[in-house]
Amino acid sequence: MTFSSSQNRRQFLATSAAALTCAGIAGPAAALSESQAVNLVNSIVAEINRVIASGKSEAAMIGDFEALFVRYADVPIMALYVLGNDGRSASAAQKRAFTQAFQGYISRKYGRRFREFIGGRIDVQSARAIKPGYEVRSIAYLRGEAPFDVTFLVSDKSGRPLFFNMFIEGVNLLLTERTEIGAMLDRRGGNIDQLIADLRASA
Template structure:
């Protein structure tokens, strides 16, 4: 595996941890709680990818981790953007459910590129939307690089709402990809939803 391929795999994988888009400051979230969340997720991911299990078992474990720490429903709404405002309530529910399955399958598989690596938490600081947790990621055969998690409790519990990998906004990247998929289907959300149920 090339260095660029490994890093790209991690960039895509990390966006599975994104999970929520917070629009207002957190109230109850503390720096300690935000850091503990990142510590917990990082520990689980490191444990899963280093478990020696089969790819299928690793994928199942990662999907469970995503379900616990990622608000993929909010991420789905952000991914649809303006197109989501024209959708009916039933269409939004169907898309959100399809997106949840799609994102966990898609990014869970990409974590295979990270096997043998690790993430280490470095620091934490308050930001307008919650807390910024800086980490250092290590992939085999590469120099370590910065991974920054943004954490909020706006959804009712502590969750990620964005991740930056060396300045790359992964939540925005996912929105761009979903937008391109929708454009290819002539803006048909129902068709996109059907295809997302099969993709990943």
Template sequence: MLLLPRTARALTTDQAAKLVNTVVDEINGLINSGRSLGQIQSGFERIFSRYADVPIIARSVLGPAARSASSAQLNAFTNAFQGYIARKYSRRFNEFKGTAIKVHSARPYKNFYEVKSTAYLKGQSPVEVVFLVSDKSGKDKFFNIFIEGVNMLATERTEIGALLDKRRGDVDALTSDLRTMG
């Protein structure tokens, strides 16, 4: 029996835009649901785990320490980081309560897609929210967000790096602390 390689499924501009539209629709529904902040945080974590490339993001923000961490440490860090990010960014997106986030363009950029959206805030200037989307992990997922030009990956890399330095490079201590931070 001869096995031929399967053709790689390539992400398209329309698929990237559709993914972000789905994310944005779920975030809009969540932040405008009238739920408590705790419920919003739980919902945001579900959205983040479903649509974000959490393992790639976690490895990236952990930086060089990711290369020397064991599989168990990376898995534990990734899980703790997912909760930390959900708590932190649900607060940021909760500021958009009563607003609408609309996707308005998508384009290929380097080896991924850039999907631009705008958060229309009541009584304030609109805020640009840009999602970077890829299928490198085998599924269509976003791996970075820019809110008002602030790069989530770069910000988290700096913050996680500082937290790791405070713990003298101890990934386990950082992981433990991340479970309650955000």
């Protein structure tokens, strides 16, 4: 297994951990511990491997990925960050609709790359406290590729440990999605409802 570019590799791993990578959004961690943050990342990796080894169809795997994304990621925080300043004028109903459309869009966009991770692994290396919670650093090993860094940001702002961003080789993946979706919104003249509809309909 090989990747055609480092960008493809970053996109796939964003999906694999789902998220995609909003530092500074979350408030100070209260009860979150280092072990909780590390255990969360280990659970994500274990669940991804379970889905890959399931032998299910691509469509079923994508559905499983979306379930993992909802379970382990702070999707509302991520979605509002991606929506950016335009979210300030959005109604509560639009924010909810965008959050649902965003989670489905991310799942479909990257979930098809699951099979490329067969035979690979992610090993957690260390964790350190940061203002939003914890930064958990790991190394990814994929077939035919040199090992590379994957960093998860974990917070319990929403009441339980969840990851809210990732960095692949130093690239902020949630910021990348914010840029791309922001450009999509600009092309639609700032029409959030149209963006939501198009995200839902995306392949």
